[in-house]
Structure formats: structure tokens, C-alpha cells
Amino acid sequence: MAKTVMITDDTAFMRMTLKNVIEKNGYTVVAEAADGEEAVALYKEFKPDMVTMDITMPKMDGITAIKEIMKFDPTAKIIVCSAMGQKPMVIEALSAGAKDFLVKPFDAERVVESLRKISS
Amino acid sequence: MSSEAKLDFLKELANIGTGHATTALSQMLGGRLFQLVVPDAQMLPFSEAAEYIGGLEQLVAGIFIVVSGDVGGHMAFLIPFDSAMVLVKLLTGDDSGEMNELALSALQELGNIMITSYLNALSKMTDFLMAPSVPGVAVDMAGAVWESVLAGAEVTNEVTVIRTEFFADGESIEGNIIFLPDDDDFKKIARVLGLGEM
Amino acid sequence: MTEVFVNMGEISAFKTQGILTTVGLGSCIGVTLYDAVEKVGVMGHIFLPRSRPKDKDALPGKYADTGIPAMIEEAVKLGARKSRLKAKMAGGANLFPNLTTNSTSIGQQNIEAVAENLKKHGIAIIGKDVAGGHGRKMRFFVETGVVTVTAIGKEAVEI
16 A cells, blocks of 8 residues: 655755655655645644655744644654754654654655655 | 964864765765865955955855854855756756746755755764754845845954855856854854864 | 946945946945035945944944945045935845844845935935845946946846
């Protein structure tokens, strides 16, 4: 069964790139969010199996969005995809409930690998 | 610390930061090899700062980020228009030469990754958190972009600029990463790296 | 015809002939003062609204509050009469609107500060092209008093 994914990133270019990679590997992108606020709303509406989450975004940042989504659904499977790879940030994201942290730029394989790992 | 020692220190920071940033750029562009020109650090009088990176009227794409956390400051990544369009082509496959929404988005992301990689490197060295803001992107005359960056950074008399130029084999791509650390925070970095009081 | 470029914080003046030009006005304001009778023209390139104590050695032209009086002085030195001076201004744009943390951008603050300081000295503003999100180039032809403003990809306009 193809798993559903929601992509969150404030840059249209990044959303497009991730979507291509994800769909090419057999997943279905059911929603795209441009900020944390949208991500929380769309998660509640579409209940995707997995989520990719950027950190630095307008309106609501990724860490806050992760916390909100985890509150709503403690079983949520969220992977962080962010350029911001500094240790305190990684720790905060994982403590908030993210299952993995990918630092941009990353290879397509890395994203797919992470999705496969958390979907099992 | 003498001005000379300060500049040397800035160059070292630039070395490390831009090394990471260009690795990131290389990865984004499918492993293309980049040549780095030795980082240049200058403390320039205010009025010379804009001319430093090139002609004031030259059309450039500028990505601007505010840095906060343990260390604060401002950073910008400035790319001459022609180089920007080469990067757009390499990133999106669009070779129309048109600066459309997707092109701007790709450049914004590129700048974001470059600058954040730079900050990640510095953070690792110093254990300071240096968090980037959401980036702003503008395509305009270099002078206008530059002075908007300087005004945002509330620069007073002297501008400390760490500049780097990089070139890719086969394609002419230039860019300048400008780092404007807040004065006090700059001293913090120096102290942590054992360079004594400045 | 001599053309002089006026960079951030600088002030230059000509009498009878010459071109004063400033390129790359982002959030900064290009200000011109002109005495049409004596044909004395001054141009300044203002960076921030108010002078700051920690920047004591700053060029007066950097800030609106010190820049306007300094420009008037330059004009008078070349024979202008303060009461005849008329002003034009360009710039004050906001190139990075999503990064404006205050409610008013620097560009907007500059526009207000320049207008305020001109008013304080009794100088009327007879032309302007300000705000928006793009950079500008301003050219001041001292022989005629004509000021043109150009933005990337746009035709020059006279203000």
C-alpha cells in the first residue's frame, strides 16, 4: 500500500524537489504546507502517514509545528529536512518527537531511506 | 588585538565557513567541483563597503538572513545576475533566462543553504547557536541590495566583510558571502577560540 | 560635463553646471536641494534617520537630522539662498519586506525623517519617487534643475 506524505517547506523550489523524489519512489504526496501553521492544519485534515518538516519558516517554525502535531497525534511520523543542522536544534527537534533529522542539502536516496525506515 | 590579527581571524572563519557552504553548493548541483578563491576579509570605511563587491549598478540577486542566538549578526549572499541564471538552470532545468517565481524560489533556497551551512560550521567550532531567519530575496542593483543589508544591520562606521569568490569548472559562477557579525558577538567568538581579548 | 557620484553618507554640490548622480538607492534616500536663481544644486545620500552617539566620526550626510543642515550649508557656500531652496527626494524602498521586524521599515523611517527635517528648515518638497520594493538611480542636472529617477527595467521618470 502506497504511503501518504505531507511536505512542509517555505520554499516552492524545495517542495517541488522533494515531491519529485518522493513520488518517484512510490509514495503519494497528499498535501504541501508552506509554513508550520499550514502544516498543522493540513495534518489534521489529511492525516498523512508521514511528514517532512522544515525548521526555519514564517508564521510558525518547524519545532513548534512538530509539537502541535504530536499533541494531536502522538503516533505522527515526522522527518525534519532543514539546512539548520546545529546540535541544539537537532536535539530539540528529536525531543519534540521527530523521528529523523536530515540536513540540507541531502541526496534523494537519503530522504527515501529515511521514509522507508520510519514507515516500517 | 591588532587590526591585522583581527583580519587574520576573520579570514580563518571565512575559510571554515565557506568551505562548508561550497560543499553544500556542490552537492546541490550534482557534485560539480568548485574552486574557492582565498577568502578575503576587510574592514572597510562605510562609504567604500558597497563598491567593494562590484559595481553599484550591476544587477544582482541577493539573499539576506538575520542571525540570532548566542551570536547575532547579518549575512548576505550576493550573486551577479548572469551567474544567478546559470545556477537557476542547474537547479531547475529552466534555461529560459527568466527570473520567474520558481527561479527566485530556487535562489532563495540556495542562499538559505549556503548561509546556513556557513553558520553550521561556525557553530560547530564555537558551540554557539547561530540561528538563521527566514531568508529575504531581492533582484536589483547591487548598491540598493547592499545598502538595504547594511541598513538592516545598522552598521555604523566600519563594515567588517568576509568575502569569498568561487568558480565552477566549465561554468562561470561567482558569488559573495557577506558576514556582518554584531560587534560584541564577534568578540565572543574570538574569546571562545582562544584569541584573547579584542 | 562633469558627473560626480554621491555615495552613502556623502554630499556634493555644483553651481551652474554638472551632474550629480547616486546609484543604488535601496532603503536610503537621495535628496536634492536647488536654488533655481543661482543654479546651485546639492545632493545627499541619506542612510539612516537619526544620528547615533556611538558613531561620532560619521559623515554628517549619513543621517537625515545632520544631513539636511549640512546640505543647506554646502548650498549656501556656493551662493544659494536658503529661502529659495527647493527639495526633491527618491528612495526609501523596502527590498526585503519579509524581514522587516519593526512595524515601519528603515526605508519608510528614512522617508519620514527626511521630510520632517526639510520641513523643520522650511524647505518645500517639489518632487518625489519613494517607497516600493525596488532600487533607484537618481540624476540631478544642475544647469536645469531637472532630476530623473530610474529603476531596473523601467524608463527614467522626471520628478
